[in-house]
Amino acid sequence: MSESNSYRSVMRCPVCFSRDTDVLMIHTGTDFHYCTKCSFQGLESEIRGMYRDIQKKFHNMGKRITLEEQRAL
């Protein structure tokens, strides 16, 4: 787990990700990350909030469904 790994501060564009495409944003050293594929740019805190919104569709994200429960699904 190298501390100097260049991916430490890299984030995927939440707009492109919501279209199921992984696009890495560029972090210029200012607070903003910007996308090279679409026009989105944002702060890390805003981006993480958008990730949370993307996850809202997974209603069972926190639910353990055992083998016996799956048989009954």
Next chain:
Amino acid sequence: MMLFNIFHRPGPGAHYDIYRQQQELAHQLGLKTTIFLYYSDLFDPRAIADAIHDRDTHGDEISLALHNLTGPEITEISNGQIALWLLDRERKEQILARMIGKFAEVFGANPTSIGSYHLDSSCLEVLRRLAPEARTVIGGCFEEGVRVFHGCNHSWYLFNEGMPWNPWYPSKTHGLRPARDEDDAAGVVAVPHLVRDMSLAFEGRNDFWASHPPNVIRGMGNDASFCPYDLNLIDQYRMQAEWNGGYSYYNTFVSPSWLDWNHNSEYPPEVAWELYRKFLTYMASLKKDGQLEDLTLSAYGERHRQIRPVGHDEVYLAKELLYGSGKHYFWFVDPAYRVTIDATQGGSIGDLRPYAGQAPVATGPDTPHRDIGSYPYLIQSQHRSGNAHHCYDGARTTLLLKHAGQTLDLCNYRTKVASVTRADDRVKATLTPVSFTFADGLAGELTTTYEFGNGVITISRQVSGLSAQADLELIEYFKGAPGRTEYPEDLHGIILEANGSSPVQREFDYSGQWIDAPGATEVAAVIPHVRTRLSLTSNSAASGRVHAGHLFSPYFTLQLAHRLTGNGTTRTCLNLTPIAA
């Protein structure tokens, strides 16, 4: 009983230590692994010594990974190409000969197994000749293709759709098609690279929803180090043993880069590690309970030969987990076809691969297929529209239920898979009944039952509980086209046929014309693209129709109509038969 493979591979630099930690974790839990060494690792004394130590101490297998074609006397042949199956045949052979030769020089014997993301028919042929000892392979990534290509920003050239989801015997002419018999078989057992979520792998990117905890992080299916989905997916595969001779199969292949900071995750590496640890710990607990057996890849291959004869079928009942949609999909595969039933669309066929025609494919710049290694479809309703919701409908099947001038489309009704049974070499899946009501008040229920096997899909429609003795027309509907990606292909050469009082035989011409076939008991399309004749047949049918779609809806359509007065059942066979090449 679940049979389980763990695959690990070394990484460069700091990733080598991560690989060693992965090995240590598996061994602490009492689990065996298969170590995949790249060609370049065969020049690294430390990688060789550690692998030999783990083999001799823990019973791991040392195997050869084909992906990443770098190293002495190979880099200059591959010229930056990382995918062996996308080279021409001559280069495939040159590289394989060097890799296998070096492996034998280091370990004193050829590898007994080989790993790749895809093995096309020419790679398999060369491999069998150069290393007949390699009897088991990782041979494909289930359904990776169009969606993964999009997902990786159109940069991941792995077109691998239309294959079995569980281990199979690759055929000689297509590495992803299960062999009909020993003569047709390429001589190896193949396992998939990871196992996939059989609901979400059909609906979207299947590089997210797989037996690989950091892939699920990539898909954002975790809440930091809390991710019950990883274990839910394992249990869904365990459930499949019920319909598959008491066995299920699972594997995992997490390379070290996924357990470090990486471009597919916004979490620190500790999260991926914690989820990987939980995943393997669950597997170890299943082993303790006598419900799981861990094997090396080769040992699995030999076990497969004992428990699954060449030509076997396989069933998967998928119940969607992550969204909580309640959706069911039903999958069946054997050497004649692979089919997906979309229960939420009334039991429509969502995907159909006509293996019966044995369409040959090899990849590489010296073949007409180039990069598209997929087995072609006749229906892929996700790539090709399916049920109509924008303009025309696309590739799908349905039942049209007609009464008093009104038509109901079964695709608009949700069902689930009520039961799966096996009898007389066939698999039967019965769906939950659909309640329907026409505008004039006529109401009733319709139950669909499918039977799979022997190159035929038998579709039964039972109408019951009709509120009045009335006339109904039941039209079996098949709309499809041969294809490999989301874009249409040239349909010239297809012949549409029907029997009856004025038999039809018409070349597909993009005319958009329907042709009626009164009295028909068979409607068919001869599709040279997949060397297959597809027909709908029923002795009790009243009429048929065939259609050559225009360029805004480039599909052929077959219809076969039954008439019922009151309750009753219709049976239609969907037949896939090979035609001469």
